[in-house]
Each structure stands twice: as C-alpha cells, then as structure tokens.
Amino acid sequence: MSQPSWLKTAARRSEEYAWMLGHVFKKYRQIERKSSEELAMQLGCSSETLAWLALCHRPDAGRFDEELSVIAERFNVEPNGLAEVIRRVEVLGVLTSSQTTASTSINMVLSQGSLPIGIKPPVPMRVPAVARAEAPRQPPLVGARVPPPLMHARDDVTPSLPEQEWRKFVEFGKQPKLSAAMDPELDNAVGFTHFDSTASHDNLITVLATREELHLLTAQKLVRIKSKEDNRSYLGVVVRGPFAEPDVVSASSTLAIGVVVQGKKRSYTFDYHGRVEVELLGEESAGALLPPEHRPRPKSPVFLLGEEESAAVLGTAGDLCLGLVSGHDQMEARLDPRDKSILPRHTGIIGTTGGGKSTTVATLIHRAQAAGIATIVFDVEGEYTHVDEPTDHAAMLEALKLRGQKAEGVKELHIHHLTGRDSRNPDHDNLHGFSLRFSSLSPYAIAEILNLSEAQQERFHKAYDVTKLLLEDFEIFPRPRNEEDRQRMLDVDELTTGYPRMTLQHLLDVVSAYLYSLGDEGKGEGRSRSRTSSKRKGASDESSDLDEASEGEHEELTPRGPRLLSEFGRNVGRVMARVYAQSSKNEISWKALAGKLHQLRRLKIFDVDTAPGVDHDAMLTPGRVSVIDLSDTDSPQLNNLVIADILRGLQETQEARYQRASAGGEPVTPVLIILEEAHEFLSASRISQMPVLFEQVARIAKRGRKRWLGLVFVTQLPQHLPNEVLGLLNNFIIHKITDSSVISRMQRTVGSIDEGLWERVSRLAPGQAIVSFSNFTRPLMVAVDPAPVKRLLVD
Numbered sequence: 001m002s003q004p005s006w007l008k009t010a011a012r013r014s015e016e017y018a019w020m021l022g023h024v025f026k027k028y029r030q031i032e033r034k035s036s037e038e039l040a041m042q043l044g045c046s047s048e049t050l051a052w053l054a055l056c057h058r059p060d061a062g063r064f065d066e067e068l069s070v071i072a073e074r075f076n077v078e079p080n081g082l083a084e085v086i087r088r089v090e091v092l093g094v095l096t097s098s099q100t101t102a103s104t105s106i107n108m109v110l111s112q113g114s115l116p117i118g119i120k121p122p123v124p125m126r127v128p129a130v131a132r133a134e135a136p137r138q139p140p141l142v143g144a145r146v147p148p149p150l151m152h153a154r155d156d157v158t159p160s161l162p163e164q165e166w167r168k169f170v171e172f173g174k175q176p177k178l179s180a181a182m183d184p185e186l187d188n189a190v191g192f193t194h195f196d197s198t199a200s201h202d203n204l205i206t207v208l209a210t211r212e213e214l215h216l217l218t219a220q221k222l223v224r225i226k227s228k229e230d231n232r233s234y235l236g237v238v239v240r241g242p243f244a245e246p247d248v249v250s251a252s253s254t255l256a257i258g259v260v261v262q263g264k265k266r267s268y269t270f271d272y273h274g275r276v277e278v279e280l281l282g283e284e285s286a287g288a289l290l291p292p293e294h295r296p297r298p299k300s301p302v303f304l305l306g307e308e309e310s311a312a313v314l315g316t317a318g319d320l321c322l323g324l325v326s327g328h329d330q331m332e333a334r335l336d337p338r339d340k341s342i343l344p345r346h347t348g349i350i351g352t353t354g355g356g357k358s359t360t361v362a363t364l365i366h367r368a369q370a371a372g373i374a375t376i377v378f379d380v381e382g383e384y385t386h387v388d389e390p391t392d393h394a395a396m397l398e399a400l401k402l403r404g405q406k407a408e409g410v411k412e413l414h415i416h417h418l419t420g421r422d423s424r425n426p427d428h429d430n431l432h433g434f435s436l437r438f439s440s441l442s443p444y445a446i447a448e449i450l451n452l453s454e455a456q457q458e459r460f461h462k463a464y465d466v467t468k469l470l471l472e473d474f475e476i477f478p479r480p481r482n483e484e485d486r487q488r489m490l491d492v493d494e495l496t497t498g499y500p501r502m503t504l505q506h507l508l509d510v511v512s513a514y515l516y517s518l519g520d521e522g523k524g525e526g527r528s529r530s531r532t533s534s535k536r537k538g539a540s541d542e543s544s545d546l547d548e549a550s551e552g553e554h555e556e557l558t559p560r561g562p563r564l565l566s567e568f569g570r571n572v573g574r575v576m577a578r579v580y581a582q583s584s585k586n587e588i589s590w591k592a593l594a595g596k597l598h599q600l601r602r603l604k605i606f607d608v609d610t611a612p613g614v615d616h617d618a619m620l621t622p623g624r625v626s627v628i629d630l631s632d633t634d635s636p637q638l639n640n641l642v643i644a645d646i647l648r649g650l651q652e653t654q655e656a657r658y659q660r661a662s663a664g665g666e667p668v669t670p671v672l673i674i675l676e677e678a679h680e681f682l683s684a685s686r687i688s689q690m691p692v693l694f695e696q697v698a699r700i701a702k703r704g705r706k707r708w709l710g711l712v713f714v715t716q717l718p719q720h721l722p723n724e725v726l727g728l729l730n731n732f733i734i735h736k737i738t739d740s741s742v743i744s745r746m747q748r749t750v751g752s753i754d755e756g757l758w759e760r761v762s763r764l765a766p767g768q769a770i771v772s773f774s775n776f777t778r779p780l781m782v783a784v785d786p787a788p789v790k791r792l793l794v795d
Contacts (some may be wrong), residue, residue: 011051020072022054027089031255034239044076045083053077060084092255130571142782147223189301190216191274192224196295204242205236205278205295207302214274217242220327221783222305222313227296233284234296235305237778238327239756241276244726246693278302281313281777289313307331314777320367322733322771323784324403335775337371342775343672343710346728348700350746351735356767359396360733361674361714362787365625368672369410371620376650377674378643382424382631386412387789399767399786407788413619413625413647418642419611420604421632424792432615435608437643438504443494445644446693449637450596455589456747463510465595466578468499470510475573477501496648496696504597504606509564511594513572513579516562518587524674525576568638583718603638614646616653622669636680641680644696651700651709659708671709678713685724701728704755718746726743726750731773736764754777 012176014022029039053075059067068086071077115708148336191209200206205225209217213572217238225234248256248270259269269333282289311317311331317361318336335342349364351357361377365387368375390407391397400407414430417423423431443464447457471477477500478485488500491775509755514520561572568575583588600606619626628646630639661668675681687694701711715721719742726749734753737743740762747758750772757770757779764770 007048007051009047011054013200014054019022019058020054020056021056021086024049024058024086024089027092028085030094031088036098040083042083043077045075052671053082066520067195073410083207087444088248088255091259103450126721139596148202156490172775179616183703184426186301188303190278190304191301193227193296193298193300194275194389195298203280203282203292204239207276207278209242209274209276209302211244211272211274214244216304217257217274217276218327219743220325222281224284224303225278225296225300226282226303227294227300229297229300230294232296235281235284235289236278237281238276239279239754242274244272245455246270254494258393259528260629271687277756279756280551280792305655310756314780315775316667318775318782320371321785322363323767323769323782326595326768326781326783333771333776333780337368337373337670340705340708340777342731342773343373343670344705344708345774346704346711347716347733347773348718349712349727349730349733349735350452350737351716351764351769352737352739353716354766355716355735355737355770356784357714357716357735358778358791359674359787360735360769361712361766362387362789362791363785364672364712365674366408366410366787366789369625370625371670371674372620372625373670374620374622375623375672375674376619376626376628376646376792378628378630378639378646380630380633380639380677380680381792382629383792384429384627385415385423385425385623385629385631385677386792387627388789391786391788391790393791396788397785400406400788404787405785405788409789410625412621415468415627418605418627418633418638421607423629424631425629426636433611434614435611436606436641438606438611439498439499439500440505440613440645440649441641441691442496442500442648442696443498445696446498448692449641450600452593452596453589455586456593456596459514459584459586459589459593460509462515462584464499466582467502467510469578470568470575471499471502471506472572473578476567495692496699497652504601507577507599508570508594508597509562509568510579511590511597512562513575514584514590515587515594517576517579517583518585518590605638605641614649616646616649616656619650620653620657620669620671640681643675647700648696650785651703651707654707654709655703658769668708671704672712673709674712674714676714678725680714682713682722684726685720698724698728718742723749732779733760734770734772735768736766737761757781 011022014020015026016024024035025039028034029036033044036050037047040047043053043537046052052167052570053071056071057067059071068083069077072082073075114284117579119378125375148680173190191207194206194208196206201397203427207217207223207225219241221238223236223238227234245251246256256270260264280295283292283294284290300427305313305329307330312324314331316325316331318334318339320335320337322333322335332558336342349357356495359432362384364375365375365384379385380467386409388409391400392407397407412430413428414432415423415425415428416432416434419433419435425431443461445574447460452460480487485500492499494720517525559574562568564572618624619736628642633642650671652675654668658668660666682697684693698709700709704710711724711728718726718737719739732750732753734750743758743761746753747753747755752772753770759782764781769782769784770779771782
C-alpha cells in the first residue's frame with residue numbers, strides 16, 4: 001500500500017504542536033543532531049512509520065506506560081527505545097527551565113508513581129497526579145481529510161486516520177514478532193557482547209551488563225562468551241572496567257553532566273548499565289584453547305567462570321604461593337618450584353622505592369626455603385640478615401592475620417661476610433667470614449674491574465703470563481708428575497676463571513721485578529746479563545737452557561735484586577731471568593698497574609690464611625638460605641668482585657652436582673640466586689666497561705636454565721639495566737613505577753604484558769604487582785603475600 005501524499009506534510013506540521021510526538025522527535029533530533037532517517041533507524045522502524053508516529057498524541061504523564069504501550073503495539077516499535085527518546089526531551093526541558101517550571105515538570109515526569117525507563121528516584125515517594133492541560137483542538141491540517149473518530153477511548157493517543165489507512169495499520173500490526181521465549185541458560189549470563197565500532201580493536205570485545213550485574217565483572221575476571229549465532233565458544237579476561245554509563249543519554253552529553261552537577265539540588269538520576277573490555281584468550285575447541293580466528297557475534301551471552309576453572313585456565317597451580325590474584329576472592333598466584341621451565345628461566349623484581357620489592361623478596365625467600373630450594377641472596381644493605389626470625393612489624397602482622405598466615409622465620413639461615421668487614425647480624429650462630437681466591441678470578445674480569453687502560457692491560461697480561469711460567473718453575477702448579485694438575489692446566493678457560501694456585505702476591509712480585517728491570521740498577525744488570533749470555537753461548541744451542549743458565553747468571557750478576565714476598569723470593573734470579581726474557585718498556589704504565597694491584601691487596605680480601613674461601617657446595621644444600629652480607633663494603637667494585645667470584649663458583653659446583661645426579665638418576669637440588677641492586681652490578685655503563693663480566697653472567701644464566709640454577713634480579717632503576725640483561729629474563733614481578741619513560745621502555749621490552757595492565761603500573765598500591773611467569777596463561781595483577789620473616793629497614 002503506497003504512502004498517502006499528505007503524510008509527510010502532516011508529520012512536518014505536527015512538529016509545531018507540543019502535545020504531538022512530532023514535536024518530541026524534532027527536539028530529540030536537535031539534541032542528538034540526527035536526521036529523521038537516523039532516528040527511524042534508532043527506533044527500528046521505517047521513515048514512513050516514523051511519520052505516522054509523529055501524528056500521535058504525546059503520552060500523558062498520568063497514563064504514560066499504558067499509552068506508550070498502545071502506540072508501540074500499534075506501530076510495532078520497541079517501547080523502551082521510544083520511551084528513551086521522550087524522556088530525554090522531557091528531562092532536558094527540566095534542566096533548562098527556571099526553578100518553578102523545573103519543579104512542575106519534574107512532578108509531571110514523576111507523577112505516574114513508578115518512574116519511566118531511564119530515570120531512577122532517590123527514595124520511594126508519592127507524587128500527586130498533575131492533570132495535563134488539554135491542548136485546544138487544532139484546525140485540520142492543510143490538505144488533510146477529517147477522519148471519523150476511532151471506536152475505543154484508549155485509542156485517542158493515536159491519530160485519527162481515514163478508514164483506508166486504518167486497515168493498513170491493522171495489517172501492519174499483524175506482522176510476526178520475535179518470540180518472547182528465552183533460553184533458560186541466559187539467567188546465568190552477566191552481560192552481552194556489544195556491536196563493534198570504528199574504535200574496536202582486534203582481540204578486544206566490549207561487553208555490556210545491567211546495573212545489578214555490574215559488580216560481578218571486576219578486573220581480571222575470566223568469562224566464557226557463547227556466540228550462539230555461529231555456535232562458537234570463547235574464553236576471555238576483563239582487562240578494562242567496569243565502567244558505568246547512563247542508559248538514556250551519553251555520559252558526555254550536557255544532560256548527563258547537568259544531572260550530576262545538580263546533585264545537591266536534584267536527587268533523581270539516570271539509570272545506567274555497565275561496560276567492560278574483554279580480551280580474548282582463545283576459542284574453545286574439543287577441550288583445547290586455540291588462538292581465536294573469529295570474534296563473538298553481537299549480543300552473545302557472557303558467563304563468569306568459577307574460581308577453580310579460572311585457576312586451571314590461568315595456570316596458577318603449584319606449591320609456591322606468591323599472593324592473591326586481584327579480582328578473585330580466593331584464587332592464589334602459585335607456581336611449581338620443581339618445574340624447570342619456571343624459576344630457572346630467571347626473574348626480574350622491579351619497582352620504585354616503597355613499592356614492595358623488599359617484601360616480595362622476603363616472601364620469596366621464605367617460600368623457596370619451604371619448598372626445599374637452596375637460596376642464595378647477595379644482600380648489599382643487610383636487609384635479610386634476620387630472616388630466621390618472625391616479623392615484628394605491626395602492619396605486616398595485621399596483613400598476615402587477614403591472610404590466615406602466621407609470622408615465622410626461615411629454618412636454616414647462614415650469613416657470609418667478607419673477612420675484615422662487619423655483618424648487620426654479628427651475633428648470628430651461623431656466621432661465616434670468607435676471603436676470595438685470586439686464582440678463581442678471570443684475568444680479563446680483573447682487568448675490567450680495575451678499569452685498566454689499554455697500555456696497563458697489555459702489561460697486566462704480560463705479568464700474568466710470566467707468573468704462570470714461574471708457578472711451574474717453582475713447582476707450585478702443576479706439581480711434578482701430577483697428571484691431574486697437568487690436565488687441569490690444559491682445561492683452564494681464562495675467560496671464566498683464573499690460573500690455579502696463583503695468588504695476588506705472586507702477580508705483585510712479578511710486577512715488582514719488571515719495575516726493578518726498568519730502573520737504573522736493573523737496566524745495568526740487564527746489559528751485563530746480555531754480555532755474559534753472549535759469551536756463554538757456544539757454537540751449538542745445547543747449552544741454551546734458560547732455566548739452568550738464568551739461575552747461575554743471576555747468582556753472578558744480581559746479588560740484591562727486587563724484594564719478593566711470595567715463594568718467588570726463594571730464587572730471585574730465576575724470576576729476573578723470566579722477566580728479562582720477556583722484557584717490556586714504559587715504566588709509567590707499570591707503576592700505574594702496580595698501584596692498582598696494591599689497592600686490591602690493601603682490601604685484605606684475597607688469599608687470607610685465617611679466612612677460608614666460600615664453601616659453594618654447602619650453599620647448595622636443599623632448603624638452606626645463604627645471605628652474602630655486603631653491607632659493610634661501601635664499594636660497588638668490591639661487590640662486583642665478590643658477586644662475580646661466588647656466581648662462578650656456584651655455577652661450577654651446580655654443574656658438577658647436576659652431572660652426578662644425572663648419572664645416578666637422582667633429582668638435582670633447585671637453586672635460586674637473588675641479586676639485590678642489580679643495576680649496580682649489571683648497569684649499561686658497567687657492561688660497556690666490563691663486557692667479559694657480563695658474558696660470565698650471561699653464560700651462567702644460559703647454562704643455569706638446564707642445571708636448575710635460577711637468577712633473580714632486583715632493582716628500583718630498571719632504566720639502567722641494558723636490553724641484554726632484560727633479555728635474560730622470562731619472569732617478571734613489576735611493582736609501582738611512576739616514570740612514564742621507564743614504563744614505555746619496559747613495555748617495549750616485556751612484550752607479554754598487555755596495555756591494560758601497563759596502564760595500572762603507575763597506580764599500583766604498595767604490595768601490588770603485575771606478575772608474569774612462564775606458567776601463567778597471561779600476566780596477572782597480584783596482591784603479594786606479606787612477608788612472615790623479619791626484614792631490617794634500610795636507613
């Protein structure tokens with residue numbers, strides 16, 4: 001049936017009369033800046049139907065629901081959508097009118113007793129009915145025929161139509177509607193997926209929920225989305241929200257702003273719904289979770305996963321508990337301490353001062369010890385020298401009580417400190433002083449730590465090589481007819497370790513011999529030695545044995561020589577023979593080298609007879625906690641020497657234990673090494689100056705993954721750690737970081753953490769952290785458990 005010619009004109013004329021819906025539609029289009037076609041699309045009807053609606057009477061305030069239903073049913077439109085249009089226009093009129101007019105209008109809006117869609121009363125109230133002032137009858141529209149009145153009184157809300165057009169309405173109303181029968185499963189839905197828009201992102205789905213179910217969709221909740229239209233099922237996690245948005249108007253509209261701003265004067269508000277962003281974890285298929293190739297269709301129901309199923313999906317099972325997963329009531333972030341793919345893949349604990357790093361470290365020490373892990377802590381401040389005692393911190397005790405945990409110390413603590421240096425727990429029963437073995441340090445690492453110039457490095461390595469020859473000359477190493485020593489000498493890798501049984505004093509004696517050779521007396525002796533050597537040289541080379549000649553020559557030519565303090569002092573002539581055989585120049589560089597080596601000797605930490613070296617094998621005892629107390633060194637260079645030496649020793653010892661365990665078919669003890677203030681040891685500037693030292697750490701990190709040796713780097717200055725160090729880490733515990741540039745850099749480096757979690761990093765509370773471990777399906781925000789052990793505060 002064709003549209004009557006007068007309909008469009010009549011609809012346009014209806015905009016002039018406040019008692020007609022055409023007037024309401026005009027106001028709404030002005031507010032929303034929409035065309036008639038866009039409004040028709042919003043109401044789910046055609047432009048022709050919208051024109052017929054414009055000719056209807058505006059529903060009376062006293063009979064709003066009833067009259068609205070008549071109109072909606074007659075024209076087959078959604079009543080809620082039509083009510084939203086009418087109410088928005090009415091409320092805007094309230095806000096823009098004067099105080100008196102506003103009060104009258106509000107009463108008209110509220111007069112029906114139960115408020116219409118989109119408006120919520122502050123408290124139950126009785127509102128007296130306000131009779132609508134009946135608008136005077138208007139003259140017939142130009143060009144329109146005057147139809148007879150309809151039969152029923154309730155039909156006075158619809159326009160009077162010619163009989164022919166009335167039949168069209170009847171036929172229109174007989175069109176089939178969607179079935180009202182609902183799926184019983186939907187009773188458990190907490191929301192539905194929204195339509196996509198130009199602002200939509202891959203793998204992110206917008207979910208809308210009712211006001212009553214908004215509180216269920218908290219951050220990090222896991223959900224199942226059933227896309228019934230294409231029979232697919234997805235798992236996702238809430239990464240943004242929940243946000244509350246008004247139903248009738250947009251949150252940024254002047255209408256919504258006005259309602260909120262007038263909170264002191266007006267107690268009514270809009271009804272609202274919830275919105276969250278869900279990141280898809282995958283599509284469910286035959287019990288497996290596959291990468292999603294599709295998106296859930298709009299209006300797909302969303303269901304919450306239970307705590308047990310959520311834990312299984314996120315992979316948070318295990319015996320070692322880190323804390324509670326935020327957004328869940330009872331789910332704990334756990335990991336398996338015996339899984340080689342987790343802790344041995346190395347961890348970074350990062351965050352600004354006061355964010356909770358030290359508490360996390362203390363908690364990790366306690367949990368690792370309880371799991372039978374051998375734990376070694378390089379403690380530059382002495383914070384962890386009392387972890388065998390229960391905490392006495394009031395706030396920590398209260399937090400433990402809330403978690404149903406108790407304060408307790410670790411069961412086996414051993415404290416190690418450098419000889420001649422104090423510990424922050426000097427009265428501890430298991431206190432061990434130790435010295436370093438110069439023979440265990442790589443000559444290349446020593447050169448880097450001493451910051452030797454190129455010329456000084458050349459002379460250092462020359463002196464080192466001569467010292468090795470003299471150790472054999474003096475039968476110190478290798479010992480005569482000792483095949484084990486011979487094999488050990490051949491196996492030495494000077495990039496990782498030093499020369500066996502060499503001491504700092506041996507090297508200093510050789511450097512002193514070189515300085516003597518460059519002095520006036522030494523030069524004169526060198527010339528005499530050269531002449532004597534020439535005379536003794538016969539026609540053949542049979543008598544050119546350096547060792548025998550040098551001893552006799554020195555006895556003849558150097559009655560005094562340099563003062564040597566090691567075993568080399570027993571035969572100065574032999575030492576000088578080796579020095580003259582590999583002569584050198586530039587006395588200034590040798591003096592500078594000697595000065596730096598004497599600085600090392602003055603530390604009194606090398607080869608001290610009264611202080612044994614570190615017992616690496618004892619440190620690797622299951623369940624033992626070994627704290628290397630470096631609080632009294634006051635020297636990053638000295639700390640680096642200690643850390644490099646002990647790390648190398650631990651790695652070699654663990655390697656041997658691993659080989660024995662593998663041969664015997666026995667499990668190897670897991671080892672966790674925690675480096676506090678890692679930026680001091682492995683900063684970008686230090687790595688550029690000490691590449692060999694970093695290569696040692698990198699080698700330990702790579703080998704440790706297979707040998708059950710895990711590293712934990714702790715720092716409040718992650719910007720100082722180079723990408724090479726961060727690249728060694730697979731697990732992260734990230735506390736609060738306030739510097740946006742640091743967050744951006746970490747975001748580029750740690751690709752496993754989504755943008756939604758990075759946005760929270762600057763707002764994390766003390767004790768909260770973004771935790772990413774290789775066993776987790778995705779990173780989680782975790783409230784780290786309070787430390788049950790005592791931790792000393794740093795001044």
